[in-house]
Amino acid sequence: MQGNVSIAGRDVIQIADFDADQIRLILNTAVELKAVLKRSIKKLPSLRGKAIVNLFFEPSTRTRSSFELAGKYLGADVISLNASTSSVVKGESIRDTLLTIESMAVDAMIIRHKSEGVPQFAAKVVKPVIINAGDGCHAHPSQALLDLLTIHQLKAPLDQINQLKIAIIGDILHSRVARSDIEIFKKFGADIHIAAPPTLLPRFADGSITVHDHVEDAIRDADVVIVLRLQLERMQAGLIPSEDEYSRFFGLDAQRLKLAKPDALVMHPGPQNNGLEISFDVNYSEQSAIRTQVNNGLAVRMALLLLTLSGEKVVL
Amino acid sequence: MAKITHSLLLRNGRVIDPANGLDETADVLIVDGHIAAVQPSIELQAHETLDVSGQIVVPGLIDMHVHFREPGQEYKEDFESGSKAAAAGGFTTVATMPNTKPVVDNAYLVEAMVDRAAEVGLINIKIIGALTKGQKGEQLAEMAEMSAAGAVAFSDDGHFVDNAKIFLNALDYLKPLGKLAICHEEETMLVKGGSMNESLNSTRLGLKGRPSIAEDIAIARDCLLADYAETRVHFAHVSSARAVDIIRETKSRGVKVSAECTPQHLTLTDDLVNPSDATTKINPPLRTQADCDALLEGLLDGTIDCLVTDHSPHAIYEKEFPYDQAPSGFPGLETSLAVMLTELVSKGRMPLNKLIEKMTIAPAKVFGLEAGTLSVGAKADVTVFDPNLEWIVEPEKFMSKAKFSPFAGRTLKGRVTHTICGGKLIFKL
Numbered sequence: 001m002q003g004n005v006s007i008a009g010r011d012v013i014q015i016a017d018f019d020a021d022q023i024r025l026i027l028n029t030a031v032e033l034k035a036v037l038k039r040s041i042k043k044l045p046s047l048r049g050k051a052i053v054n055l056f057f058e059p060s061t062r063t064r065s066s067f068e069l070a071g072k073y074l075g076a077d078v079i080s081l082n083a084s085t086s087s088v089v090k091g092e093s094i095r096d097t098l099l100t101i102e103s104m105a106v107d108a109m110i111i112r113h114k115s116e117g118v119p120q121f122a123a124k125v126v127k128p129v130i131i132n133a134g135d136g137c138h139a140h141p142s143q144a145l146l147d148l149l150t151i152h153q154l155k156a157p158l159d160q161i162n163q164l165k166i167a168i169i170g171d172i173l174h175s176r177v178a179r180s181d182i183e184i185f186k187k188f189g190a191d192i193h194i195a196a197p198p199t200l201l202p203r204f205a206d207g208s209i210t211v212h213d214h215v216e217d218a219i220r221d222a223d224v225v226i227v228l229r230l231q232l233e234r235m236q237a238g239l240i241p242s243e244d245e246y247s248r249f250f251g252l253d254a255q256r257l258k259l260a261k262p263d264a265l266v267m268h269p270g271p272q273n274n275g276l277e278i279s280f281d282v283n284y285s286e287q288s289a290i291r292t293q294v295n296n297g298l299a300v301r302m303a304l305l306l307l308t309l310s311g312e313k314v315v316l
Numbered sequence: 317m318a319k320i321t322h323s324l325l326l327r328n329g330r331v332i333d334p335a336n337g338l339d340e341t342a343d344v345l346i347v348d349g350h351i352a353a354v355q356p357s358i359e360l361q362a363h364e365t366l367d368v369s370g371q372i373v374v375p376g377l378i379d380m381h382v383h384f385r386e387p388g389q390e391y392k393e394d395f396e397s398g399s400k401a402a403a404a405g406g407f408t409t410v411a412t413m414p415n416t417k418p419v420v421d422n423a424y425l426v427e428a429m430v431d432r433a434a435e436v437g438l439i440n441i442k443i444i445g446a447l448t449k450g451q452k453g454e455q456l457a458e459m460a461e462m463s464a465a466g467a468v469a470f471s472d473d474g475h476f477v478d479n480a481k482i483f484l485n486a487l488d489y490l491k492p493l494g495k496l497a498i499c500h501e502e503e504t505m506l507v508k509g510g511s512m513n514e515s516l517n518s519t520r521l522g523l524k525g526r527p528s529i530a531e532d533i534a535i536a537r538d539c540l541l542a543d544y545a546e547t548r549v550h551f552a553h554v555s556s557a558r559a560v561d562i563i564r565e566t567k568s569r570g571v572k573v574s575a576e577c578t579p580q581h582l583t584l585t586d587d588l589v590n591p592s593d594a595t596t597k598i599n600p601p602l603r604t605q606a607d608c609d610a611l612l613e614g615l616l617d618g619t620i621d622c623l624v625t626d627h628s629p630h631a632i633y634e635k636e637f638p639y640d641q642a643p644s645g646f647p648g649l650e651t652s653l654a655v656m657l658t659e660l661v662s663k664g665r666m667p668l669n670k671l672i673e674k675m676t677i678a679p680a681k682v683f684g685l686e687a688g689t690l691s692v693g694a695k696a697d698v699t700v701f702d703p704n705l706e707w708i709v710e711p712e713k714f715m716s717k718a719k720f721s722p723f724a725g726r727t728l729k730g731r732v733t734h735t736i737c738g739g740k741l742i743f744k745l
Contacts, residue, residue, distance in 0.1 A: 095636055115638030116522045117591025124592060136640065137522030138591060179522055202519035203527070 008311030011123040011130040012304055014139040015183040023184065024158060027149050029303035030296065037073070037299060047076035050107045050309050054080035055097070056133070057113040062270055062294070063133050063142070067110045070301035076107075076309075094118060095125055102126040107309055111135075129308045137174050142304060143269055144180035146297040148188070150289050151224055153296070155265055162189030167218040167260070169250060170228030170277055171200040177269045178228060182209060193218040197250060199239040215250050222260040226267045227252050230277045243276055253279040257287065265289045323347045324739060325362035329373035329700060334673035335680075335689035344373055346696040349739035354690050368700050371733060372668075375676040375688050376408025376697025377653065381473070381498070381552060381576060381624035383645065384410075384441070386432060387425070388417030393629035393717050398649075399438040401627070401716035403743035405649040406732035408697035409687050410627075411442040413473040414451070421446035423461035430466045439737050440687070440697070442468040447486050447497055453477045456486055463493045468683055471498035473552055474599070476534050478504050480541065487545040496574075496683065498550045499538055501559070502600055506530035511640045513586040513601040521591050523639060526601050528556035535559040539566040542573050550682060551575040553626050555600040557610030564619040574682045576624045577611050579648065579655040584608075584722060594635045594642030596722050598628070612665060615674060622679035623671075625652045629718030647718040651709055653701065655723060657730035668703075700734040707731050 005021045018026075036042060052071040056064050064080055071078035083097065094113075101109060108129040111119045116136035123130040134140040151166075152158050166185055172178045172194050185192055186208065193210045194201070195218035205211055212218040219225055230246060240246050257266065266278075266288045274280045282288065326344040331354055333339075343358040344351065384398035385391075393401075402410050412429070414420035420429060426443050433441035445467035446457045451474065459470055470490065477483040477499070490497055507526040512518050514525025535551055539562055542549040554560060554577045563575050584602045596602060614620040628645020635642050653675070660666040680688030687697060706729050711719045735743035 093633055093636065094638070095633075113638065115591075115640050117593075117639050120590075120592035121636070121638070135522075135591075136638075137524075139522070176522060179520070203514060203525075204516040204519050206516065206519070 006311060007307045009129065010308055012141050012308065013120050013123060013130065013132045015141050015144050015180050015187070020187055023145070023148070023187065026145055026300065026303050026307060027152060027158070029307060030149055030299040031153070033302045033306070034295070034299045037295070042073050043075060044073065045075045046306055046310055047071065047074040050076040051105060052076050052078045052108045052110065052305065053101050053106045054078065054110045055083055055101065056080065057083040057111070057118070058134070059084065060112055060133070063112065066297045067131070067133060067301050070298055070305055074302055074305055076305065094121065098122050098126045102128060108305065131304060131308070134176055137176050138179065140176040140180045142297065142301055143177050144184040145304070146293055146300040147181055147226065147267060148184050149296045149300055150267060150293050151265065154289055154292065155223055158188060161185065164223040165191045165193060165221060166224045166226065167193045167195065167222040168226045168228065169195045169215050169218055169252065171230055171234060172196050172228070173200045173202055174231065175228050181226060182206070193222065195250070197240055197246070200234065216256065216259055219252070219256055220259045222264055224265045224267060225252060225257065225260055227278045229269065229271065230273060247276050251277050251279065252282055254281050254285070257282055263287070267293055270294070320347055322739065323352070323360070323362040323364070324736070324741070325358060325360060325365045326373055326698070326700065327365055327367050327369070329368035329371050331373045331690065332669055332672050333375060333690040334669055335375070335677035336691060338690070339669055344690065344698065346698070346736065346739045349696050351690050351692050351694050351696050353692060366734065368734070370704070371700050371702045373698060373700050374672045375690050376699050376735065376737060377406045377675045378409045378679040378685065378688055379407050379625050379627065379649065379652070380411040380622070380679050380683055382410045382412055382627040382649065383415065383629065384412045385416060385629060386429065391631055391717070395432055395436040395441060397715060397717045398627070398629070399436050399441065401647065401649040401714060402439050403735045403737070404715045404732065405651070406653050406699035406701060406735050407439065407649055408699065408735060408737040409440040409442065409685065411444050411468055411683070413471060414444055414446040415474045419446050419451050421449050421451065421457040423458060423465040426462045426465040426467045438742050442685070444469045444471050444498065446470065447472045447477065448482060451475050453479055453482055456482070456489055459490060459495070460493060463495055467495070468685070469496045469498050469550070471500070471552065473498060473500045476500055476502050476504050480537065483538070484541050484545060487541060487547045487549065491545070491547045496548055496550045498552050500552050501531050501534035501538065502526060503530040503533045506533070509640070511597055511601070512589045513603045515586055515604065517586045517589060521589065523589070523591055526599065528558060528603060528607065531556045531600055532558040532562060536562050539563065539571065539573055542566070543569070543571045548572040548574065553578050553581060553600060553624065554611065554614070554620060555581040555603055555607060557607045560610045560614040560619055564614065564617070567619060574621045575614075575619065576622050576679070577615060577620050578624055578626045579652050580722065582608055582611050582615070583655060583659040588722060591639045594637060594639045595646060595720050597639060597642050597644050598646060599644040612660065616666065616670065621682050623652070623656070623674045624679070625649050627716070629716050631718075632720055635720055646721055647714060647716040650714050650716060651721060651723050651728070653732060654707070654728035654730045657703060658728045662729055696736060696739040698736040699732060701730055701732045703730045705729070705731040705733070
């Protein structure tokens with residue numbers, strides 16, 4: 001299967017740019033790298049001599065640390081720039097920032113920006129491999145890959161994803177995670193159900209997804225329940241009346257989770273608002289795969305860097 | 317009779333002058349800046365003769381919606397570069413919108429701009445003043461003063477006047493001045509933060525939408541207010557199918573509203589939107605094919621009176637901002653006629669005569685301009701184009717300072733070869 005499949009030299013902007021075989025390659029590589037992460041000495045030499053810049057125009061702790069460690073565990077030199085505190089605030093254009101960093105002989109740039117399209121713009125402007133670490137409400141491909149890997153490992157192999165009912169609940173409208181998840185799950189044929197207050201749903205939705213008014217209907221008999229973070233500014237924007245009301249009607253608690261299959265997985269891209277979109281007990285229940293997601297995130301990002309920068313599949 | 321100092325004869329073109337119902341092969345004689353004769357085989361030795369056989373001779377095109385960015389944003393465009401772009405596109409009369417820095421919202425600035433237009437002098441530049449002070453929608457601008465200083469119309473273009481009372485006041489106040497309010501119709505809160513049409517495409521791309529309902533609501537309100545105030549309102553760059561229906565229904569009741577639309581809203585859809593390139597960003601946004609079709613129907617049946625470019629130049633680096641932060645608009649003067657010829661006339665969707673009407677006499681009528689015809693005695697503003705000349709849109713060759721276009725790379729058929737303004741040849745391909 002993986003004979004001629006490769007993503008060497010490719011930018012990672014959105015899931016739509018990859019076919020199922022390439023996604024399998026990334027996930028299989030990630031699985032092998034997870035084994036490395038269990039070793040006492042984790043560092044591989046695969047990307048020794050490669051330089052990676054984390055260019056985060058929007059604050060991030062988890063994704064940035066995850067990419068940073070991924071690069072370091074593979075032997076690359078990694079620096080992280082918090083561009084929101086750099087020359088960007090002095091008025092430097094994105095093009096200038098990109099060209100400046102490119103001139104420092106880097107091999108990859110990991111980019112996060114609050115505006116949609118910036119990583120894609122970077123891919124047009126500079127030569128290093130560009131990996132999208134989240135652009136506005138558009139895409140977060142490494143999150144989708146790690147979510148799929150988590151489901152693949154804990155629920156069903158990739159060729160059986162099409163037998164799963166996956167519920168995504170919460171602020172779909174503003175979620176790049178939801179968009180990328182939906183794209184990747186559709187590629188593998190999952191039955192996707194979404195639920196949120198109608199103010200947090202896009203008015204125009206893809207007909208292949210089932211949209212529910214009541215969160216219970218989305219969760220019922222689901223194999224996987226993905227809970228999205230509720231940004232607190234949604235209230236100021238007049239989209240929801242209060243946290244309490246949201247929590248009561250759309251939060252995932254133990255009682256609602258009982259509607260799903262008994263062994264359903266609970267996932268969340270983090271950081272969680274405990275007691276708001278997810279209850280404390282569900283967050284830490286046996287069904288919660290949230291910590292596995294974080295570990296898989298590291299492995300998936302290592303796989304992306306390894307495959308795009310060296311073209312090597314597995315280096316154990 | 318005064319002594320003739322200069323004469324120019326355009327020989328053998330197909331002359332289309334919708335104002336006079338004329339479409340025939342004829343010669344056009346221009347004497348001292350005015351049309352002296354339009355008839356077959358004029359036997360006269362003119363000072364200058366141009367053989368335009370195989371080409372089409374029409375009244376100089378009129379565009380009542382451009383942004384020339386003076387005063388204050390000359391890095392985007394100025395009266396000179398804008399005039400050259402207009403001439404290259406076949407336009408001899410344009411009207412500039414007042415959303416400049418500062419806003420043209422008082423008589424001093426109108427006078428300064430009228431003087432500036434005369435100083436550049438290549439084409440006729442008309443000045444549109446603001447409807448409200450600073451285009452803030454709070455207090456009426458000094459429209460009587462501006463009108464006396466030469467403003468041809470008033471607009472808060474770029475902004476919807478949210479306050480219905482202020483807008484009604486503006487309409488009432490304008491009535492005795494006999495000048496039009498030109499309205500940008502998108503209900504502000506419904507489009508706040510939005511940068512493309514709301515659709516399945518905006519869902520997919522994660523870009524915040526500017527729904528067409530925002531335009532429909534705004535146009536519906538202002539149709540009702542035009543009726544109530546018993547005065548005229550002109551709708552700028554209509555883009556939504558439903559809005560066309562609302563205007564049609566309002567006109568059928570005898571209410572004196574008028575409307576314009578652009579080549580881009582007639583021929584481009586939000587399928588083109590790519591979040592990594594803000595070239596396609598414009599307000600109101602590019603919508604769907606159904607909207608394009610409805611606009612064309614409206615243009616053909618008279619619901620939409622005239623065509624404009626909404627020529628909106630920006631610096632390239634500004635259009636490289638992320639999509640949601642980039643300024644809206646793109647230049648249109650140098651592509652307008654060719655896009656219409658290629659996408660609508662050549663495809664049999666719009667008669668050529670109708671297109672010329674919508675770009676000449678129709679806007680002249682809406683705004684009460686003495687222009688847009690080749691009648692004997694009229695000022696000699698004349699455009700000649702070759703309907704068969706194919707060319708590729710290369711924005712780097714634009715006369716406009718804004719060297720980008722959503723039509724970049726397209727092969728268009730039909731190109732302006734000569735533009736004559738006041739009898740003077742101001743552009744030659």
